[in-house]
Amino acid sequence: MSSVQTPQSSxxxxxxxxxxxxxxxxxxxxxxxxxxxxxxxxxxxxxxxALGAGGYFVYMEQQxxxxxxxxxxxxxxxxxxxxxxxxxxxxxLDPTDPRSTQPGQADARLGLLDIAxxxxxxxxxxxxxxxxxxxxxxLGQYDEALQMYQSFDKESNFIGASTYAAEATIYESRGSxxxxxxxxxxxxxxxxxxxxxxxxxxxxxRAFEGADNLSRAEELYRQVADEYPESPAAADADVFLARLExxxxxxS
Numbered sequence: 001m002s003s004v005q006t007p008q009s010s011x012x013x014x015x016x017x018x019x020x021x022x023x024x025x026x027x028x029x030x031x032x033x034x035x036x037x038x039x040x041x042x043x044x045x046x047x048x049x050a051l052g053a054g055g056y057f058v059y060m061e062q063q064x065x066x067x068x069x070x071x072x073x074x075x076x077x078x079x080x081x082x083x084x085x086x087x088x089x090x091x092x093l094d095p096t097d098p099r100s101t102q103p104g105q106a107d108a109r110l111g112l113l114d115i116a117x118x119x120x121x122x123x124x125x126x127x128x129x130x131x132x133x134x135x136x137x138x139l140g141q142y143d144e145a146l147q148m149y150q151s152f153d154k155e156s157n158f159i160g161a162s163t164y165a166a167e168a169t170i171y172e173s174r175g176s177x178x179x180x181x182x183x184x185x186x187x188x189x190x191x192x193x194x195x196x197x198x199x200x201x202x203x204x205x206r207a208f209e210g211a212d213n214l215s216r217a218e219e220l221y222r223q224v225a226d227e228y229p230e231s232p233a234a235a236d237a238d239v240f241l242a243r244l245e246x247x248x249x250x251x252s
Contacts, residue, residue: 063119063121063122064119064122064123064124066119067115067118067119067122067123067124067125067128068122068123068124070109070110070115070119070124070128071112071115071124071125071127071128071131073109073110074086074089074090074109074110074111074112074115075131077090077109078112078131078135081138083135083136083138083139084135084139085111086111086112086131086135087111087112087113087132087135087136088111088113089108089109089110089111089113089114090108090109090111091108112128112129112131112132112135113128113132115128116128116129116132116148116151120151126152126153129148129149129151129152129153130148130149130152130159130163132148133145133146133147133148133149133152133163133166134166136148137166142170142173145166145170146167146170149163149166149167150167154190155190156189156190156191157190157191158191158193158196160190160191161186161187161188161190161191161196161200162187162191164183164184164186164187164190165183165184165187165200165203167183168180168181168182168183168184168186168187168203168204168207171183172203172207172210175210177207177208177210177211178207178208178211178213180203180204180207180210181204181205181207181208181211181213181216182204184200184201184203184204184207185200185201185204187200187203188200188201188204194228194230194231195231197228198224198227198228198231198233198234198237199233201220201223201224201233202220202221202224202233202236202237202240204220205217205218205219205220205221205224205237205240206240208220209240209244214244214247214248217240217244218241218244221237221240221241221244222237222241224236224237225237225238225241
């Protein structure tokens, strides 16, 4: 995945460093979710048939496969950094277009927005909303990015945490520090990690500091220093605590 260019904030580099891993993880989660559905499919079909809902279940299974196929076809466009075309989809190329000679390039492809809209009840459709948010983010269209991130059904994993953090970045860039801090805390709760959790807590503390909630900011800085002493974020926490003390001294 190409690096997501976030709105300017002091922790931009820390949030963008995980973008490649985020996309890899997203594909892995989609694969797991789709196959998990298949594994449980036989048992679930029997139960649903007994309840008279077998037809609906089969339909949703078919929809899941179709959605995954559509997502797989548009992802090369997204990964090439052609974010607008990834959002809108690709029309069938004219045979005279030089790109039509490349394998798989001539065929029409459904865009992320349509996949998310038409197949929102499937794991692939849900991930399409996530990727659409990232595409809008890269295009600097933060209102649209926020809408797609909020529509994404977040789970307690790396992708969910990263989505909360992306939402927080947008709110923080607009001066909505309290809301940003809450979302950074959601990110920390969604994915417990020795590397990412302290970063999200530092981000939350910085946002609380921006909202002049210095006591909450201090609490989180100290939490990082105490609970993650070996992490790079712990060193940042010590620096920010010293800055916080200086700010208090200057205002007294």
